Amino acid sequence: MPLAAEAVPIAGAFVCSLLLYGRIAGVAIEPGWRLLAGLASFFLLFVQLRLIDDLDDLERDCPAGHALLARRAARRTRLVASLAASAILLVALNTSMGHARTAAAAATALAFAAPFVFKRLLPTHPLPCLPVFEGAPFAIFMYGFFLWRDVAGRELSFYVVVCVAGSMWTGYEFWKFSRKVGTNALQPYLLSARAIRVALNALLILALGINVSLSRLASLSQTYSIYAATLPLVWLVWLNASWPGPASRPGRPRWAGTRFIVAVELGLLAGLLLK
Incomplete structure (x- = not known):
């Protein structure tokens, strides 16, 4: 649900997930900086998913041509820089939360693998790539559990x-x-x-x-x-x-x-x- 117009559903998904985990486990967690870092990371993972999608669509959106080469190169540079910055920020936000950091890394790896590995292997058959492409957002939603696990200390x-x-x-x-x-x-x-x-x-x-x-x-x-x-x-x-x-x-x-x-x-x- 990226990006700004979908901010409320994204935040709602994060809050509902944590409340459900707490309700099922019978554990209440207090608001704190780790929850704020988790919410920021959750948003950032969806932003990153959108940036990866934009990078994958770059050639389609900016087809080859002398007039567009410079524009495409500049946009690619911006996207790569944004992705690098998001990765660094994700690491910083999850430094003290080992499970959450691993979950964020796994979601990031899957998001990159979908267009740049599986789609390249099956360029004329997009449907078989569906489990990987749709697995990336599922991995992002799984991040909520691993954050909760780090904060609550429960399984x-x-x-x-x-x-x-x-x-x-x-x-x-x-x-x-x-x-x-x-x-x-x-x-x-x-x-x-x-x-x-x-x-x-x-x-x-x-x-x-x-x-x-x-x-x-x-x-x-x-x-x-x-x-x-x-x-x-x-x-x-x-x-x-x-x-x-x-x-x-x-x-x-x-x-x-x-x-x-x-x-x-x-x-x-x-x-x-x-x-």
Whole structure:
């Protein structure tokens, strides 16, 4: 969900993740500089993901030509410098947090490997690269657990961590695959409109299962459990009932973008904070 326009959902994902880990473990953590450093790192990892994407798209955005060579070189220099600065800042922010530092390094390595290794190995087959490309944001959401582990000094089961990170990740993926629906922009992995629709339906079904599981793991109220089950179903009906057709007016539907993940986060915050 990069960048400025998606700052609220990014912060919400971080806060919800930490609250969920604390609720499930029965451990309260006090606000402090390490949490602020973690939040800054979380934002920075998404900024870095965007910068890597821009670097990968550089040749497409600035095609070869005498008039554009200097512009492309200057932009490449800025992107590389920004990536170097972000890496240094990530190390500095996570110096005293070994697990968080390792998680940030792993997310960074995966983000670089997706376009500059796997995409280069399969240049004409983008779809097989999907697990790596979408694994990078999942690794960023996993960072939240390793930060919490450093701060709280506690362990949680792999299943719990995957559920919490998966809840945030499905919202991110819904944003990613829906944000260009109804426009003439290139769709992710050059998928057809039908394939995008199938992917969005699958993500909502996955979100339904994960969010209901989380409500049980965190012992949230029955009201939240109903909300967690109803929200994806409402989005499923809304999406399929208003899917843009050939005669539809251009423009992104209202159900697309960050609205779903914001609704998920607001429900979680209410369920976690209101007793």
